[in-house]
Amino acid sequence: MKIEVKSLTKKYGDHRALNDISFILDGPKIYGLLGRNGAGKTTFMDILSGHIMASNGEILINGENPFDNQRLTESICLIKEGQNFKRDLKIKNVLKIYSYFYPNWDQELAENLIKEYNLDLNSKIKTLSKGMESALGITVGLASKAPITIFDEPYIGLDAPSRKKFYEIMLEEYQEKPRMIIFSTHLIDEVSLLFEEVLILREGSLVLQEESEILRNNTIAVSGTIEEVETFISGKEVIEKKQLAGMMTAYIYGTVEEAKMFGLNVEGVPIQELMIYLTERKKGA
Structure with missing residues (x-):
């Protein structure tokens, strides 16, 4: 599956939840979609899943718009942090409904996971x-x-x-049958x-x-005297500097x-720290 995001913008009144973003996601791969609360992650996932429309720009999945496109949305599963299922349904009803909707549904895997997490098939969602x-x-x-599975x-x-x-x-599951997984956390x-x-x-x-x-491999933290570090980083792309x-x-x-x-003293920068530094900046990388 190929996802093309083209100048995508989503407005809620005067607020822009997404502001003219463009990128491509291609092929079976596990993507990490990161950012602080309010960064636009959930809005992007809702548009990708065909739940809402963009204000401007578009998302194309294999050349098609997912909005109001049931054939395409059968290839997309979005699981949010809550409110995924109707409250009065039983677990066994939820599994039955989703098994009808998704052509590749794996009933054996579903049953194994129900046992793994000790869920009662007769329990209602609201309980x-x-x-x-x-x-x-x-x-x-x-x-x-x-083929596109999204976890928010x-x-x-x-x-x-x-x-x-x-x-x-x-x-x-990914190694056994690769698919595109978008994971926001x-x-x-x-x-x-x-x-x-x-x-x-x-x-x-x-x-x-x-x-x-x-x-x-290429994002590092270097430490030394101010003069040493300033000399070394001259001409390089700097994410953040701290002095003491x-x-x-x-x-x-x-x-x-x-x-x-x-x-210089040097160590790698964990992805979590990189996200924090980049989202604190006044200008993007």
Whole structure:
């Protein structure tokens, strides 16, 4: 599946939730869609899923607009942090409905996940705890086998072991049958190693899109005296600088080897920290 985002804008009154963003997502891949609250992530996912229309610009999936396009939306499964299912339905009814909608539905996987998360098929959605409802969302998202599967903070209420199990099963399913998975989360450190590509939004604008391996290899923190660091980072793209008592730490795009040759202390920058620095900046990268 190929997703083309072209000058996409979404306005709510005078507020721009998305501001003229353009990028391409292509092929089976696990994407991390990151940003602070209000960055526009959920709005983008709603437009991609065909739930709402853009104000300007467009999203094309294999050349087609997803809005009001049932044939195409059968290929997309969006699981949000809550309110995914009608409150009066039983779990077994939810699974039956989704099995009719998604052509690639995996009933065996759904049943295994129901057992894994100890869910009662006869329980109504309105009686579920937040964690149990999240477990049902995870079950539906994975069992849908939708070519584009989107998880928007899908684990609210799940404890750490349950989240870890979700990540393991998601990766196993992806390796067995690759698909495009778009994962939006604030628990970045937990899942960043799963991401093959990262997108970071800030206030409706795209500030970064890059392969995760490139980010890990080429985003570094260098430390030394102010003079040493300023000399080294001259001409380089600087993400952030901090000074204290004559010393400086700079977060830059560069290589560990180059910084070490210059005699500076150097370490990698976790993707979570990179997201924080980029979304604090007044201007995007």
